[in-house]
Amino acid sequence: MKQLMKLSFIFAIGILSILTACQPAKESSSAKHYVWMGEGKNEDPAQLEKMFVKLKETGVDGVMYQCALEKYPAAIELAHKHGLELHAWQTILRRYSEQLLSEHPDWYTVSRDGKSTAEHPPFVDYYKWLCPTKPEVRAYLTKLVEDLAEVPNIDGVHLDYIRHSDVILARDLWDVYGLVMDKEYAEFDFCYCDDCIERYKKETGEDASAFGDAAPDNAKWRQFRYDMVTETVDELTKAVHAKGNKINAAVFPTPTISKTLVRQEWDKWSLDAYYPMNYNSFYQEGIDWVEQSCIEGVEALNGRAPLYSGLYMPAFPTPVEFQQAIQASKKGGASGVCIFTPYEMNDEHWQILKEEIENW
Template sequence: MTIFKKLISALFVGTLVLMSACQPAKETSTAKHYVWMGEGKNEGTAELEKMFIKLKETGFDGVMYQTTLEKYAAAVELAHKHGLELHAWQTILRRYDDKLLSEHADWYTVSRDGRSTAEHQPFVDYYKWLCPTKPEVRAYLTKLVEDLAVVPDIDGVHLDYIRHSDVILARDLWDVYGLVMDKEYAEFDFCYCDDCIERYKKETGEDASAFGDAAPDNDKWRQFRYDMVTETVAQLSKAVHAKGNKINAAVFPTPTISKKLVRQEWDKWGIDAYYPMNYQSFYREDINWIEACCVEGVAAINERVPLYSGLYMPAFDTPKDFQLGIQASKRGGASGICIFTPYELNDEHWAILKEEIDKW
């Protein structure tokens, strides 16, 4: 090789090294596995510790745990004692606190036919929803997640029900409520409160209160509702990150489904992990559908952060079906699974979990 060729070769190699050094390092993906659980059957410390021990022995990494603010510190200490993460799992926009209702009924969402969820709930009586557009609601929720984020040693804040009420229910639930939800009906279409109407009009010049039955065909109005939830998540994420903690969320199966059913455009959020609820029975789908959901979700977030496939125990007729659901999640590119809930597991389920987690 001539001196000139050697010089060119050296320059080329040096350039590649420099380019490589300038690229952000891609975080190594390590599988993790979680459960959603509350106090439930484990109200006593001894029962809770027994469950934590069982989870760790099986290979789980943590729990999305639902309890009251004052009980989290003790639960975190117990989880950490047995090598488990503990994230504070809380409902966010669905809030039915009596004090909140009595003092701030005007914070609640209003349907297209003019009824507030503070007084008239769709589907079930606990479907009382705060409006994500209202600055007062965002301030209230910011304080809520900040208080959770500073619980000593807690591993993260886990958002649930961070969406609007279902404008269309998952297919298997239509029969439960005796409904045919083949389009967006006025009584289930949210939110048309004064704050939403005023802000949308300011931004677009359009009066959403005048849309009537044409509202579902207005793409800008639909996007506005997505954006209000996304803005709220952004504010909560900023608050939790400012406290030095992590934030993640339970979401509907895919961005496509979540936008259509509950105004939730979760692939646009800046959170630390996603836990899509891939509950195939709700959608009258087979187990392979779980894989497809994971594929879409992972692609939608461009592998920025982990996605953990949520599995619903009553959706599996047999332990073998449950095993196939775990395997479908892995094939779909999920970073692990999250089980709802460990209380439904029998000895065969536990054995399957141990086997599948060990070889993930």
């Protein structure tokens, strides 16, 4: 009898093992979550460490961090101490530098009405833009990202403002600047510098300087501007990868919006990750729009790289809306969220972010 019971027990264990083996393994989440932040509010190392500790406790994986080149080693050491990635976040084509303005004013973009952003920046004084068509600009930017990629132990290079100036502002900003941007107006339409005009004419036989008010209707001329930004990104990507590092970027939401507003065709790029700024309030949209933005971006990338949904904290007057935006990002297929910025978060926001990360 004991022998029979023993055999029955062994048989039962064997069946249980078989059934367990047949169950699909629970997939471990490959999601990651980030924040955009700079040194401005954390110049004190103790304050920076306090923020890094808070981020790690909440479940955040890394920071897109903006500071001077020489300050990255200390920030990286502190981030890694607390198990966080740190990516060097830098503006690229929008370069407000007195040295550049003094030495290379010809590097800056020119509007359809003939004004350079070096002297006549649109919207705000710091809107001074380098032209992506110029070989000298590309060489300068390549050196910039190579220097960032060579910082010891850096986790990646994060591009920002890698586009043209806004030919059309997001709808919520029209009132801010007292503008109606219902079409592409000459003073906001870039770039018509000599290099752009000459290269386009060489490639197409057309003189873009003669387009006048018909310029917005010329699909080839519009595509040329997309391509110049894309070529620049490709060169920067190759430079960073050659240094054995990763490269990613903050981009406008959806390939459609980014092309229409800022000449940015990011679904044609070859980055390691994409961070669309799904700032729904800028477009006078509700939170459902965040999900749709993620869906379009994820479909456009077609599995080539992860997409992290950028969320703008001032767009969420209540913590519940913040939670809904995170959930909308997940439903839209994003691989995580990136928060701009953690400084606007209160205790409820932090708790919601922690719970949503745990349940992603």
